[in-house]
Amino acid sequence: MLSAEKLTLSFGKTVALAGASATVHRGEVLALVGPSGSGKSTMLYCMAGLLDPDGGKVEFDGRILTKLNDDVRSDLRRREFGFVFQFAELVPELSLRENVSLPLELNGVSRREREARVDELLDRLGIAEQAGRRPAKVSGGQAQRAAVARAMAHRPRVLFADEPTGALDSQNGTLVLDALLDLAAVDETAVVLVTHDPEISARAHRVVQMRDGVATS
Numbered sequence: 225m226l227s228a229e230k231l232t233l234s235f236g237k238t239v240a241l242a243g244a245s246a247t248v249h250r251g252e253v254l255a256l257v258g259p260s261g262s263g264k265s266t267m268l269y270c271m272a273g274l275l276d277p278d279g280g281k282v283e284f285d286g287r288i289l290t291k292l293n294d295d296v297r298s299d300l301r302r303r304e305f306g307f308v309f310q311f312a313e314l315v316p317e318l319s320l321r322e323n324v325s326l327p328l329e330l331n332g333v334s335r336r337e338r339e340a341r342v343d344e345l346l347d348r349l350g351i352a353e354q355a356g357r358r359p360a361k362v363s364g365g366q367a368q369r370a371a372v373a374r375a376m377a378h379r380p381r382v383l384f385a386d387e388p389t390g391a392l393d394s395q396n397g398t399l400v401l402d403a404l405l406d407l408a409a410v411d412e413t414a415v416v417l418v419t420h421d422p423e424i425s426a427r428a429h430r431v432v433q434m435r436d437g438v439a440t441s
């Protein structure tokens with residue numbers, strides 16, 4: 225569904241990607257692993273169309289992402305992709321429920337449909353009881369699960385997660401990974417995640433090892 229082929233990208237003299245390739249299919253969790261500085265995050269951002277590689281191509285569902293203009297690409301990103309970062313980055317003034325609902329509101333989804341989807345996600349992610357609280361009033365793991373719910377609210381085809389469990393203890397990390405695996409299985413979403421944690425990558429369907437900007441699977 226999404227493939228990156230022979231991506232190259234340098235920041236000045238630093239070679240971040242030196243011909244890296246990776247593919248993820250529908251309903252599959254792909255883990256990008258490797259030492260610090262090996263190019264994992266750069267690869268993720270290129271696959272998500274947030275960074276432009278110097279060379280190579282990214283193909284999503286038959287379209288060459290790297291050839292689309294910025295407007296078309298950002299529209300596609302908003303509709304088809306979801307993002308989770310290391311620190312949940314929820315809006316602090318809003319409750320977990322309102323945070324999860326926000327992208328649906330921005331996409332013009334009706335109130336009834338929004339409420340049904342948000343309830344379903346909060347329930348699936350095990351945070352229904354905390355839904356009325358603000359992010360500062362819940363645990364890091366609960367906030368991160370809310371961030372996963374928010375990223376999934378509009379039913380993206382691909383979810384990108386940069387160290388989604390990096391700031392969590394192993395129990396909460398497991399819960400977040402369970403949620404990602406569940407979403408991949410139930411909604412057939414493709415998940416691309418960056419992780420340092422061998423326990424996380426061991427449960428991914430596909431693992432790509434990055435080293436010096438090159439990927440091997």
Ligand SMILES: Nc1ncnc2c1ncn2[C@@H]1O[C@H](COP(=O)(O)OP(=O)(O)OP(=O)(O)O)[C@@H](O)[C@H]1O
Nearest residue numbers: 235238239240258259260261262263264265266267
């Ligand atoms: N915006 C940038 N400007 C300059 N150099 C960058 C930039 N982003 C990444 N780099 C460099 O590119 C290389 C790859 O970085 P990247 O963040 O992709 O690695 P990583 O494997 O995700 O590392 P980490 O596990 O530490 O997050 C590194 O040498 C990094 O310093």
